[in-house]
Amino acid sequence: VGKSKLDDAQLDALEDALIMSDLGPRAAARIRARLADERFERDADERAIMEVVAREIAEILRPVAKPLDVVAFPRPQVILVIGVNGSGKTTTIAKLAHLFQEQDYSVMLAAGDTFRAAAIGQLGVWANRLNIPLIKGPEGGDPASIVFDAVKAATDQGTDALIVDTAGRLQNKRELMDELSKIRRVLGRLNPEAPHDVVLVLDATNGQNALSQIEIFKEVAGVSGLIMTKLDGTARGGVLVAAAEQYGLPIHAIGVGEKIDDLRPFNPDLLARVIAGIA
Amino acid sequence: MFDSLSDRLGGVFDKLRGRGALKEQDVRDAMREVRIALLEADVALPVVRRFIDQVTEKAIGQSVLRSVTPGQQVVKIVNDALIEMLGGEEGQGGQAAELDLNAAPPVVIMMVGLQGSGKTTSTAKIARLLREKQGKKVLMASLDVNRPAAQEQLRVLGEQVGVATLPIIAGQQPTEIATRAMQSARLQAVDVLMLDTAGRLHVDQQLMDEMKAVAAIATPRETLLVVDSLTGQDAVNVAQSFSGEVDLTGVVLTRMDGDARGGAALSMRAVTGKPIKFAGTGEKMEALEVFHPSRVANRILGM
Ligand SMILES: Nc1nc2c(ncn2[C@@H]2O[C@H](COP(=O)(O)OP(=O)(O)OP(=O)(O)O)[C@@H](O)[C@H]2O)c(=O)[nH]1
Ligand SMILES: Nc1nc2c(ncn2[C@@H]2O[C@H](COP(=O)(O)OP(=O)(O)OP(=O)(O)O)[C@@H](O)[C@H]2O)c(=O)[nH]1
Ligand SMILES: [K+]
Ligand SMILES: [Mg+2]
Ligand SMILES: [Mg+2]
Numbered sequence: 001v002g003k004s005k006l007d008d009a010q011l012d013a014l015e016d017a018l019i020m021s022d023l024g025p026r027a028a029a030r031i032r033a034r035l036a037d038e039r040f041e042r043d044a045d046e047r048a049i050m051e052v053v054a055r056e057i058a059e060i061l062r063p064v065a066k067p068l069d070v071v072a073f074p075r076p077q078v079i080l081v082i083g084v085n086g087s088g089k090t091t092t093i094a095k096l097a098h099l100f101q102e103q104d105y106s107v108m109l110a111a112g113d114t115f116r117a118a119a120i121g122q123l124g125v126w127a128n129r130l131n132i133p134l135i136k137g138p139e140g141g142d143p144a145s146i147v148f149d150a151v152k153a154a155t156d157q158g159t160d161a162l163i164v165d166t167a168g169r170l171q172n173k174r175e176l177m178d179e180l181s182k183i184r185r186v187l188g189r190l191n192p193e194a195p196h197d198v199v200l201v202l203d204a205t206n207g208q209n210a211l212s213q214i215e216i217f218k219e220v221a222g223v224s225g226l227i228m229t230k231l232d233g234t235a236r237g238g239v240l241v242a243a244a245e246q247y248g249l250p251i252h253a254i255g256v257g258e259k260i261d262d263l264r265p266f267n268p269d270l271l272a273r274v275i276a277g278i279a
Numbered sequence: 280m281f282d283s284l285s286d287r288l289g290g291v292f293d294k295l296r297g298r299g300a301l302k303e304q305d306v307r308d309a310m311r312e313v314r315i316a317l318l319e320a321d322v323a324l325p326v327v328r329r330f331i332d333q334v335t336e337k338a339i340g341q342s343v344l345r346s347v348t349p350g351q352q353v354v355k356i357v358n359d360a361l362i363e364m365l366g367g368e369e370g371q372g373g374q375a376a377e378l379d380l381n382a383a384p385p386v387v388i389m390m391v392g393l394q395g396s397g398k399t400t401s402t403a404k405i406a407r408l409l410r411e412k413q414g415k416k417v418l419m420a421s422l423d424v425n426r427p428a429a430q431e432q433l434r435v436l437g438e439q440v441g442v443a444t445l446p447i448i449a450g451q452q453p454t455e456i457a458t459r460a461m462q463s464a465r466l467q468a469v470d471v472l473m474l475d476t477a478g479r480l481h482v483d484q485q486l487m488d489e490m491k492a493v494a495a496i497a498t499p500r501e502t503l504l505v506v507d508s509l510t511g512q513d514a515v516n517v518a519q520s521f522s523g524e525v526d527l528t529g530v531v532l533t534r535m536d537g538d539a540r541g542g543a544a545l546s547m548r549a550v551t552g553k554p555i556k557f558a559g560t561g562e563k564m565e566a567l568e569v570f571h572p573s574r575v576a577n578r579i580l581g582m
Binding site for chain 1 (some may be wrong): 434540
């Protein structure tokens with residue numbers, strides 16, 4: 001059988017499928033345009049077409065796959081975790097701490113969210129379960145002073161990784177964003193290299209707003225990498241495709257549940273298949 | 280770069296208004312741009328599709344294209360359709376949908392939704408409103424035994440807003456807590472009992488069954504789906520699955536204080552068929568607004 005190009009109806013269908021995966025209309029149109037030039041077997045079914053789509057997407061995602069490694073010298077490696085409200089920061093911190101423990105690193109946590117009700121208690125429960133130290137202050141206290149104490153404690157104790165929790169904040173809140181840059185500055189006071197990583201936690205159920213989150217958090221807090229949570233539902237995280245194209249920030253891992261070991265390395269080929277709906 | 284939906288639509292509208300005569304193709308081109316603007320604002324694709332089809336059909340009608348101010352008329356058609364999408368259709372007249380508390384006390388309000396959508400915060404905000412604005416005696420109970428310190432979170436918020444919370448008993452399951460909350464509410468002659476539930480994914484059948492079991496015990500008068508206004512295309516799946524499992528009576532849209540372009544607000548009504556009853560506009564306990572479709576439409580559309 002000969003080869004032919006896809007017809008408009010087929011291209012429309014694949015573009016719609018990509019939009020439903022949160023790729024956004026423009027990135028979806030770009031993938032459509034690439035596919036429009038490809039020649040397929042005449043009897044190519046939808047799955048065969050989506051296999052090719054997945055290949056295109058994987059190519060975009062592959063360069064940004066990069067695990068979060070503990071490499072800082074001198075220790076500790078300071079990891080600041082930020083993001084909008086409810087995205088999964090605190091849970092992801094617990095998962096990361098667990099991952100590092102499994103790699104035989106010592107870990108300390110800092111309760112930088114002094115604002116949300118019982119946020120300190122929430123992180124405290126995780127720290128207890130993992131049996132790792134938590135540096136905390138009073139509810140309503142100044143997060144900057146807590147993170148300063150934490151860097152000092154982790155440095156004194158020779159801890160390998162210090163992970164800093166922060167209160168959720170929407171990226172359009174000027175004052176709260178300023179507070180974040182202040183936390184960042186204070187982290188660097190005892191160790192100019194700190195924070196070594198600034199991880200933005202994105203919720204997969206968020207749509208195109210994630211791009212605005214990346215843009216503004218990057219500008220204000222110097223985001224160095226991304227983790228996307230809640231990929232265990234039906235949200236597919238297609239916004240990462242546009243994010244990879246526009247910002248090229250490393251993607252460290254994905255969250256696939258509420259439990260301590262529900263953190264997975266970021267596998268670009270797998271996510272591409274999820275986005276294309278054939279995983 | 281992240282213009283608001285109103286800026287984006289405004290650009291399309293200016294082009295339409297700027298021309299004297301309009302051909303069918305001009306309308307179709309404009310609708311293509313409206314489609315992109317809506318999708319970038321995270322309006323659900325099926326809703327966008329229906330919207331564009333309906334608006335296009337009306338707008339290319341002969342009476343519109345042949346009128347003296349065709350551009351103006353097309354703009355009006357688009358605007359009216361957007362307001363209708365938000366729940367501002369006739370009859371309701373763009374008015375807010377009130378909580379229905381017409382039942383024998385304790386009237387139960389159950390809050391459900393995905394993880395992190397804002398249930399616990401909204402529970403306390405609504406309780407505060409009922410207490411302060413309507414003088415109701417309210418009790419709140421957290422049925423969240425999954426998330427660390429979830430019950431503690433509601434307790435702290437209860438103290439902030441001066442609303443009682445059910446004492447925490449470690450180890451109890453959600454259905455047991457619901458039963459205890461009902462007893463407690465009856466004994467204390469509570470007007471409204473608010474049940475905050477754990478976040479759950481709509482694909483997690485075990486947790487969905489648990490939610491149904493709680494609903495069977497508490498027979499809520501209101502079951503509110505709490506949805507993050509930053510939600511993307513997944514909104515359709517979430518809305519359909521939750522409404523397939525319990526009888527939703529309304530929606531609470533949280534984080535309306537963000538820079539989202541209002542997509543979830545625009546599609547939630549259409550995909551749930553239920554009115555949006557409240558909008559969360561911040562983390563503080565006062566940051567809750569009764570949802571007025573026409574006002575929100577004006578804000579989203581910049582009118
Ligand atoms: N299904 C699922 N739920 C998750 C995942 N990650 C976090 N969650 C849940 O999402 C909810 C919010 O998570 P948190 O870790 O408290 O989020 P946060 O960003 O710290 O929230 P704030 O501090 O309030 O801004 C909790 O119910 C978590 O259990 C995930 O990967 N999958
Ligand atoms: N900016 C803003 N933040 C909100 C709003 N509503 C809730 N939040 C924040 O969102 C985060 C999550 O809120 P919760 O009330 O804990 O969400 P939840 O649905 O109970 O979360 P789970 O119980 O883990 O499923 C918290 O940081 C809240 O302060 C809102 O309207 N605006
Ligand atoms: K969310
Ligand atoms: Mg947190
Ligand atoms: Mg909660």
